Amino acid sequence: MSNRTLKLVCCFAFIVSSVGIVSCAKSPTGRNQLKLYSSSQMIGMGQQAFDTMKTEGKPSAVKTQNAYVSCVAKHITAQVPKSVYSGEWEVVVFEDDQVNAFALPGGKIGVYTGLLKVAKNQHQLAAVIGHEVGHVIADHGNERMSSGTLINVGMQVTNQILQSNQVGHSKEIMSAIGLGVQVGVQLPFSRTHESEADIIGLDLMAKAGFKPEQSVELWKNMEKASEGNRPPELLSTHPSPGTRMEQLQQHMPQANSYYKAAPVKPNCQ
Template sequence: MHKRNLIVVLLTALITVACATSPTGRPQLKLFPSSDLAEMGAASYQQMKQETPIEQSSRVNNYVQCVANAITRQTGGTWEVTVFADDQANAFALPGGKIGVYTGLLDVSRNQDQLATVIGHEVAHVLADHGNERVSSQFATQSALQLAGAIAGGGNGGMGQAAMAALGLGAQVGVLLPFSRAQESEADVVGLELMARAGFDPQASVQLWQNMARSSGGSPPEFLSTHPGHESRINKLNENIPKAMPLYQQARNAGRRPNCG
């Protein structure tokens, strides 16, 4: 069998082993059990709590906890929330039910609905099993590159090394980064629905990302970024807000009216 065909056959076999579907119907590659990802998430979370200062203000902690609790009540399970005293405007959620919010985010998310946009987005990553996807795609790509290198045999000297370097760059730009952008866009859509079901106004999501755009200044070209550009993200949200608004009204009618301050 031709070497190139052998690579294709082996990669196809790997991908078909763990074919799954995301909450929006997108095909997913998931090679690892959820329990392994939960252990990795818990270990990373514990390390972050040891290395990053934790916010001591009860007012700030109560506010963030209130928003996060309203979101996670719609998901079930047990979630741990930590506010980190750090100026970066960011948050994260990890497999195993771990949420981290940096105090710098509170300068950009100016009300509870805008904060719910970010927390809903991060929780959506966990619900959609994006962590497993990312680890699996990186594992599959690295395995393919190693296989290609082994088959190439390294007999071409500098030319062979240059080809492998180009192949690695192509894999990074052509596979891993766009794949991550797909996850980010999906988390926006799922998070929008999640915040609406919790009783937060989905229209605040656009205001949040407008704030993010103003605060971030210049950003890399979208095709070299793991995240959608601000304009692309806002356009996608505007497309999906009409679908989320009925869920928001249902939540309000059912008495889900968060008042986190």
């Protein structure tokens, strides 16, 4: 690679790395964040997306399932700061075999019935819902959209520079840069979000009166359910179950103190 080409690639690397340097806010754990979108924009997008999912998906008609999930979610969302969302949260159970759940800005929570086969009790379900609500509290959606916007701009600028300077093999270089961005920036960024949401969710479930130790049991169940079909952690948007369990255990003493002080111990079973 020529010196000119190397300088151009390094220039792009600086543009991308600025995503993690320039900060307009701090996450609940004290991490610097870049957020380009307003809270009202994020809430509007979250509510619109949820309406679409209800239309295209299949909400469960099983009353016991809905009551159970809503009970757990009610206790979790009661711990959410009003500055994040002050309205009433809407909870929908979707008939779908995928082992997953989600929360969106604007007070929206979705849980798939497949998750209820892996989250064996109310405490494990609380760990998942707490985790998903943790993403909303930390405004991770805004952060991901903002970083994606800057990365796209940086890629376009770099491509224009390569073309205007008639740099040879520009297509190959852009492909390599794209892979480098994914592995070097976007995937670790997502893993950071997942780990952060784990800790926020652990505190939420403990403050709500759910047993925090069950978060570790949940990930043991998740690992069994995956049957080893996971990519290496380096190439995954999520930390490995082992990493997650280790991080949760490190934070467990504080979570247990929250659990002991919780005025209510829910009974949603």
